[in-house]
Amino acid sequence: MRRPIDDLPEYRSRVRGCLLGGALGDALGAPVEFESLGGIRRQYGSAGLTEPAPDWRGKVGLITDDTQMTLFTLEGLIRGENVTAVRRAYLRWLDTQQHSSPPPADGGVRTGRLREQRWLYSRRAPGNACLSGLRHGQAAAPAPFGEPGPVNPGSKGCGTVMRSAPFGFRARSARHAFELAAECAQVTHGHPTGYLAAGAFAAIVHFLMNDLATDDSATDSAPLAQAVRRAMDLLAAYPSHEETTGALRAAVSLAAEGAPSPERVESLGGAWIAEEALAIAVYCALVNPEPGDIRQALLLAVNHSGDSDSTGAVCGNLLGALHGEASLPGDWLVHLEGRDAITELADDFAAWSTGGHEPTGDWLTKYPGD
Template sequence: MDVQDRVRGCLLGGAIGDALGAPIEFQSLREIRKHHGQEGISGYVATWRGTTGLVTDDTQMTLFTIEGLTRRTDADGVAVTDVREAYLRWLDTQEHKAPPPADRPYRTGALREEGWLYSRRAPGNACLSGLHHPFPGPSPLGTPGPVNPGSKGCGTVMRSAPFGLTAPYDPRAAFELSAACAQITHGHPTGYLAAGAFAAIVARLMTGEPLETAVHHALDLLAGHPRHEETSDALRAALALAAGGEPTPERIESLGGAWVAEEALAIGVYCALAEPSPERALLLSVNHSGDSDSTGSVCGNLVGALRGADALPAAFLRPLEGRDTIERLAAALL
């Protein structure tokens, strides 16, 4: 499998999981089963807008992460600035109905001109509020960041797969840059260390490493930073859960609701490990009480990077919103 297929798979898989989970994000497992049967959803269902295959802020922010990274230089400080400016362009898509005038330095970029992105898709409060605060730069890893220092929402993890795609042979660099950029909006160490671990796992998968091995290497990286315990414990719980027993929504829920970063990461890892079938893994990752679109996105990123775009179900790819843009940005990363 070549790198191009893994990059496309990671980004398309994440968008598929996002779109599958979006309509049931705020539903309990009991409600999901009431409306869709004991097995839950088996494919796309209509969103709150009456259309299938629509993505959320998870995919939107992932795409803007890519745009920021494709402008980066060798200086990490400049890379963080580029990513933050890309997130400010995403913020415009949440606060305007069409591209606003390019009257500020950050308002230059092809992605901001795409009208379909100007749609508010239940963005996280910390992502929104954090971008309205000045950002003096990231704090040392393991200490509270300068913006929203108490927030560890999953808005860090769901947008961070591209950091692993740009540094497939340097998981440590992926970890550190992802964690630094997560601090743009979320300052709690667990929130940004979970994002770093996710990027490091993706980086390992890009080289063909098995997922379980990649997670163990991410645990080694985490151990080098203060206040890693919540993220490390969540990943260990996911590994232990995947090691035995049939995967079920009830087992997923033992890992939490995924509204916080370490739980979203753990659930995505568990589903990708527990189900060898990409289709079943994606469906498992969304059929639970909790943040279904984010866990679907994380699982889809992992499954796609592990198995490539050709392994993703064609029925999920065809109606996927923004597919052409995702393919274009995948090519830009390469």
């Protein structure tokens, strides 16, 4: 079977779709992230948020730390495709939260082109565990799966999930995507549920990106539903999977129960923790699985009392990976912060993954090896 990664235009569309879709969901949810559902309805009407809205600055389309960290995840994979390289990329992201402009290059961590983009130097409600984990000091080896990690061992915030879509883009297998995402999640979050949820998300993206969700023996032909089931089968092999498995099982069951609503979304939790964020995003995508459904999926993903930008981002990652860039609402993309830079990074990753780049001086300036 010919996979999207074997077809550069198709693969590039999927990578763009995943990154831009995630950024759209992130920006859509950011203005209501800390609002209750009742507060959202009081401000925007009984239907809640129905289109991109200005945030407290009066700006439309601004992304948050979710998209920032996702971009640095991707950069780390281009530069090294291992935990050390990804952690160093996250340290470059940490600079964007601690400085108003790029610090001088140092020939070590502070290298590459992404860190030079001034629009990224803006603090957008970063997660405490992400910040404290990166300030921890020296890198520590990941713990065996199922055991508490070495950094923030009690933390399972959704910061592990919201940044992990890129691990599914190029991995040799779903298991490889799962395990690399889970190991890199331990850079900041040590609770097994936190890092296993990141692994499950990366595996779902891998199945979608590679058209590997289809299983002739399955009764449900929907590729997203099958991708989720296959990721759950993979997840079940790891110790301490139960919370993530339970959350995903609840999302799948809820999707079969009737018309979607914000109240149904809220029954899955507040999304401040990893397994709940993943479950809500999966539910919103499952009940809006077609290319023409992305607006409704993202709106459903952000109209609730929880971590709206993260659930919007993860939902957008899923549907963008499945359907590609052309499925995204163009009138929303017009307002998206950093759109050109996100697109360029997506294209660079696609070219690198398919052997379509030349390791010239300019490329090595953008992505020096880590």
